Amino acid sequence: MPELNLTSAPAHLRHGSSIGQPLTRRDGVLKVKGQATYAADNHPPGMLFAVMAVSGIAHGRVTSLDVAAAKRHPGVVDVMTPDHKPQLAIDPEIKTNPFVFRMEVLQSNEVRYANQPIAVVIAETLEAATEGAVLLAPRYEELPALVGVDAGASFVPPVVGVGNPTENHRGDVEAGLASADKQIDAIYETPPQYHNAMEPHAIVAHWDGDGVQIDMPTQGLMLSLARVAELFGIAHDKIHIRSPFLGGGFGSKGLMAGPPVLGLMAAKLVGRPVKLVLRREQMYGPVGHRAPTRQRLRIGADGEGRLTALDHHARTVSSTFDDFYEPAADASHTLYAAPAIRTSHDAVRVNTGTPLFMRAPGEATGSIALESAIDEMAWACGMDPLAFRLKNYAEVEPITGKPFSSKALRACYDQGAARFGWAKRLLQPRQMRDDSGLLVGWGMGTATFPALMFQAQARAVIRRDGAGVMEIGAHDMGQGAWTALAQIAADAVGLDIDRVEFKAGTSDLPDAGIAGGSAHTATAGAAIHSAGAAVIAKLADLATNDERSPLFGAGNAGVIARDGRLIRRDDESRSESYAEILARAGVAEVEARGTGAPNPAAMEEYAMHAHGAVFAEVKVDPELGQIRVTRMVGAFAAGRIVNPHLVKSQLFGGMIWGMSFALHEEAITDRRSGRIMNANLGEYHIPVNADVPPLDVITVEEHDPHVNALGIKGVGEIGITGSAGAVANAVWHATGVRVRRFPIRIEELLTQR
Amino acid sequence: MKQFDYVRPATVAEAIAAAAQPGATYLAAGTNLLDLMKGNISRPDRLVDVTHLDGLDGIETLADGSVRIGALVSNADLAHDAGFAKAYPAVAEALLSGASAQLRNAATVGGNLLQRTRCAYFYDTASRCNKREAGSGCDARDGENRTHAVLGWSENCIATNPSDFCVPLVALDAIVEIEGRNGRREITLDELHRLPGNTPERESALEPGDLIVAVRLPPAARGFAAHARYLKVRERTSYAFAIVSAAAALRIENGKVAEARLALGGVAAKPWRARAAEDVLRGVAPTAGVFQEAAWRALTDAKPSGDNAYKIELARRIVVRALILAAAGTPARIAALPASPFASTSGAIHA
Incomplete structure (x- = not known):
């Protein structure tokens, strides 16, 4: 059994064998039987249905709504409009903190983007509310829409991502480029993309006096609760949010968006519980997306293939009324050891819903451009792409010069390349064919994602019967938190996993922070780990201070918590069960709280990132241009792997998303109207099963004593990075055509025969 | 609603x-x-x-050798009918390349013939569309139109017919049996769908109340079983409409093409029968050169309706490839990835 000796010189140890086990997800049976209750599955008595009417134009204002026609429709109860709505306690335009985004909750007739909510129809049935929304037949005063990355004058935003500097540099990039033997100067474009979680945004809102019960998928229970509290002017303890399961979030359910607030307002307006679920096309507007980018990379290399300079500039867009800037160029900070690096961003404002975090924000968009450009430079230098990357391997973080807390990327390259058979790759493009004459290409990309930590609390209890309880308001978006965090909880209190009641997913539990940034397992796990330590310490105090206990006097020697017993560290023959300790002490239970938080000292000292290497094979029809990925291998080093089974699934998902980025995903925006023309899952292409080849994931062992108490780096987002570039580079290797606009389209490959 | x-x-x-x-x-x-x-x-x-309704869900072979498919036969049942798939392999392949398994299980033969265009502007009620609302205008014409028509379009409409099934059917001279207020009548499938002209809202030759009750393939359609293929280029392997597709069927006698059939999908408001290309092929040996010539003839009248000039070159290449595949002979089994350029890829699972 691995020893969980993870805090400095603890008096007591905990032994467990749950962490590291490939347990199948504990909520799996509920889900396959349809018994997992998602938000929209809740139907409180008397519930009404609310349907949003959304704007058909992208810019202007609503001049009329036929409210009377909607109200005449049988079953319609009320129509909420800017003129008829409950008042909010604060102006939704006010940003009370950087994690608050402006939203459209009928505060005016202004239209700032297509699919913006302009009214809400509330009815006895979903059908009646839907038809009521149609009958509103809105009229508009339309203004020209700003569309695309060239829509207007660019500006330099104050920050990108979450508080990242807009510009970074180290060394003299211009001098590095001037001294280079080889130069690449290329522009890459990525399209707007939408999260498209399987489960649409939904809320069931049930006011009871001045309190409210909310069923709503959220990646941030307490952030959502705080936003509801300030918008409606009610105390935190009057709000209860349940979010036990999310059908995917990917960043779009992290912060409170307008539509669930409209559901709360509608319920308040009519004095009955209300359900509001977004239609698929309504998710292309008010709930965030990944902004398009146009990225310019200038790279220099010397005669031996060593980078002399790396200049990465990203243009992106934000909305006309709020600020989120895809930090695409920041992807060039960590991977390649250029002596001179500069990253910069600018932006234009367009008529769009405000862009938001979408799975690997910045890293995904930046990675496909950077990995393509690195591939181009390897070819320019006449080098194998892997050899080129190894030649420029960063031993310290290039942009800061800090050492890495751990970095097993070399092992990822080695193991991934060996599994893929990379050594047999021909250097020249368009040289490999299969038996049926299809072009074959092999490409690779390096994956990276920061190892982040947020803030979380947990509460641990040991009960009289010797069983444990672990409480944390954590979020399961499908990634497996119900399982992985329960595994950490079991080891945290020295019990078998089936002896620990794990509670998560509601806002009355301790704050687990946000499930984002690939940091949820690390952050919530650290809180659980520390709560477990605290409760075991309390239990040990009860025993070691009681002369009737076989552990009496072991306070200094310390105990080991294992299988529901405390055992003297220096004499394993002396032990006592949790139940015996509590029974004799005459207490029903002991409880303690713990915290997970970043360690500023470690962050100051070390650069902390997960890494990986992805290898892809594609086949391309030489005449017809259709592309098919036929094989992918990803090797990832992400610190401690809590559950190898779930982690593989996460990495598979990321790799598929990367392939989707390179070949499929694009929100097609009408250049005149600013409307998304493929706002549905039939036409917004993501890979279907038949597109997904055999995937092979290797988790490379990596021990990191610095990132957090458990050594976890997170795997939620890294799979996309590297993968998108690997597929794009494989397409080049297959065809000899370098496509720099993503997704790669058939017509780009028809230029040659 | x-x-x-x-x-x-x-x-x-x-x-x-x-x-x-x-x-x-x-x-x-x-x-x-x-x-x-x-x-x-x-x-x-x-x-x-x-x-x-009774009697509309059968597949029957008639005395003259034609086959009659009831309008309510599901796409999946038809494609998986062993006798049908053997006699009309390109039709089965086209059916299996369409939609998803779930949709094929539900969708009917008659419904497939009457499915509407997938033009995004037709589906987006905030956009103008002459097909959806006659005379309102066409926002596709200057819009996002890289997948739109290159044949038979008009300034009023550049939408395409999305059916896979109809492409080999029109190549094989399928006949549509219609019951209407004035009794039963028959038209060729080629006559069923209309080109847009000035009335894109009128999509078919059907009159109010007309019900398609069956589709019939005439006796001659069996003659192509040995050399018939459907090929579909799309932007993912399954559950995507064709950018361009083609059905090619050859009757080869003594090393020469006795008769050729060719139709294109995804290029026009109707499944596009390429008779001029068929004429090029009649009586000559099936060679790459003559296939190239046929491809040029098939697309002689094509012109871009927007950002879709590539579809013309793609269509030519697809015609050539479909003819090459047909000449090589119908495979004994339909590939795991029907109609896909990747049909030969090993390890593929059924789409």
């Missing part, structure tokens, strides 16, 4: 009477219609559900 009457007639005659009323429309599996209704694109007053 809009409230509507739901009628379930007991006989074809009752169905026709019910559907002849203004605002009525037939409902079969609804794989297209229900989406259109939910999206507020179609707002019928009355649905006439024909799925319970």
